[in-house]
Amino acid sequence: MYKGLRYLLFLWVIIACEEKSPSSVGSDRAVYIQKSDSGYSLIRKGSPFKVKGVAGQDSLTLLKQIGGNTIRTYDTVGLKAVLNKANAAGIAVIVGIPLPKSNEKWFYDNNNLIAAYKKSLASEVVKYKAHPALLFWCLGNEPNYYDFFNYSFATAYNQFVDTLKQLDPNHPVAWSMANFSDRAIINISLKISGLDLIMFNTFGRLPELQQDMQNYEWLWDGPFLIGEYGVSGPWETDFTSWNAPLELDDIKKAERLKYIYKQLPNDDHRCLGSLAFFWGQRQEVTGTWFNYFSDNKETNTSVFALADLWGEPITGNVPPVVSNLRIDGSNEYNRLLFNPGSLHVASAAIMDADDDSLFVQWDLKPEDWLLQMKNTPVSIITIPEKYDSASTSILKFQVPEREGPYRLFVKVTDGQGHFSSTNMPFYVVR
Template identity: 30%
Template sequence: MKWLILAPLIIAGSFLAGATSATENTAPANAAEGPSKVEIIERDGKFQLLRNGQPYAIKGAGIDHADLELFAASGGNSFRTWAVDDGALPAKELLDRAHALGLTVSLCLEFAPERVGFDYNDPVAVAKQKEETRARVLANKDHPALLTWFIGNELNFDYTNSKVYDAVNDVAEMIKELDPNHPVTTTIAGFDKRAVKDIQERAPALDFVSFQLYADLANLPKYLKKARFKKPYFVTEWGAVGHWEVHKTKWGAPVEQTSSEKAAHYADSYLKVLEPFGDQAIGNYVFLWGQKQERTSTWYGMFTEDGARTEAVDVMHFIWTGRWPANRAPRISRIQLNGKNPYEGIYLWRGKSYDAEVVIVDYDKDTIEYRWEVRRESRAKEIGGDTEAIPELVQGVVGTSSTPKIKVTAPDEKGAYRLFVYAYDGQGNAAHSNTPFYVK
């Protein structure tokens, strides 16, 4: 039987070194009512974020409505959103919850990207959006949990009209007049040279720039050096390798990493890119403290759909606190289906049965329960994290046994499918793996 080796998560010495600097003291949450004063200072070419006059090292994640209590208990101190009025919770409620837990929030202001049909040549539409933004700023600017403002999310995604950044600058100037206490940024999908140039030329009122990269995060220092970019920046989304950055099968299905491979990638990204360049990378928000459907239900979330923690949560707990959680998530191999891994291209004949198996290692030697399922391959074409439909669950094709090895019967209808396995340790943790296959 061919197995992909369960690669070691961390080289202990280097990871411990990285974690030590991540646990430096940070400014406590402002207990008094009223706004916190947040600023970015520069000394000898090194940048630092201050909150109420004290250095503030962000230990952050992207969160909309997930478990803030667990986030705080895991060492997190700040989270970002993607909306004020259209989020899972109203901004006021989210800010209040954050403040009660000693957390801060980088609040993202709704700002329409060109790809959804917004016309930045339309002065009436632009003025209306500015007034809507004004109302959102006025409603939230004095909350003590507020840290920074984001003007929109990935406005450069498929954009053609550079005037979007004229509008961003106009709103940034307005925010500075209304709220002198909180820095303002906008987020960029990837390292987009054109967008960076447009921002530098058209949006000088921004206090810093924010980048969002996944596997390509490894190249960010090289991009910045080549562009001679000397300003402070946040990395406001980083995490698993993106579905557009991976190997695809002959029928076009992206091959997803296991939860263990993802955890190793989170650690690698932090140690090699975020921690070493902290003089410029003055804040970061890992994606995603929660769960969402995007090509699969497991691709980007650090939790499973039923709320179990994966190894990525363990890694961030270590980065933020310098210690592992009391009970750790299981480690998992790639699924072997009919003796093959997904890189080999797995074709099955409809109605025939095949062996599927996975290897689990649990640090705490907990009893593992398994759940196997088959779903149709996602047909989603959405981009930019837009809402996707959850692929159909195929009934009656996997064994009911909670074991690491089962029989899978290929569905009767030919086409693309995906086999999933979830391994639960009974302590609130889980590992997952999946493999695409095609039925002839």
């Protein structure tokens, strides 16, 4: 019976997808996807264009210097300035258009809201469709379309794609997906029309992606792009007993980046390229988890690792190193349970290959893992110190009286535009 159902689904998909393959005609288009015997290619300005870039929009000159050619935005705020800066730097832009998640019925069941969104979408498309830096549009980031019976989302999404295509037939339209989801692939194949490619945002599961795609190649065999890759996310790492995710220090992050880069499906005939995450500064569980830059625009070892991977190594001064963070001599995270107001000693090894004078800043911040730390918490303690090029930084501190989870951060800067950081969670128990 299962084989019979699968066969019926296969026939349904063939019929539904008959007109959905990306267009390879129209060489006069600014950007398009071309299918040949050797696979898919993204064509820009008449030539094949392999995406080698980042998600984020900071430091475009540096990005170009280390071999990058593309950035990805997640909204259209300040888009004109972003496009102009990118064009001046020789960088292409994947423009993200924000969209509510697929299960947000308040939006997709409201015809007035749908009409208003289409009007706003049309305005943005008309405004930027002729910009020379525009590579393609990404309609929504991870809509999470897993519900087989959610037709209102598909109806609205198809209207939005139609609006995009009618107003701008010269640039592809992409879907963004978290990892590979068979349910989402089925929904897209059967209910969504007009898409040119799928972007996969994938971190710890990246090594599994090619096998997942091979398993469902009978259902979907179109072009794709790795829309985000990097160190394992805070949902994929080890956790303390109170569910606080453990973050790697910057040196280990660079090592992980080099490993995960080798897992990219660059040789896959359907792959159009990849984007490292995150080229900027953002808060996601912590203010350092994915970031290549500090809030002061300093760069860490991940920038240097990416430059090496892209074949354009950065020479000269390198970032400092901070490692081996301990509290009371221990890094056994499940033992870091403290009494309210108790006194403790934290230590971290710091060094710099260039013998720069180092500035060390300790920060103690509260955590709320239930809210996923989307807002940057205010530091309870901030202590800056200055050291010579190699030493052990020691912090004597008192934990808060209030029960709950906290995290101790240490950041080292070298005065040359570089930084390194690490952190450790602990819990105050009454």
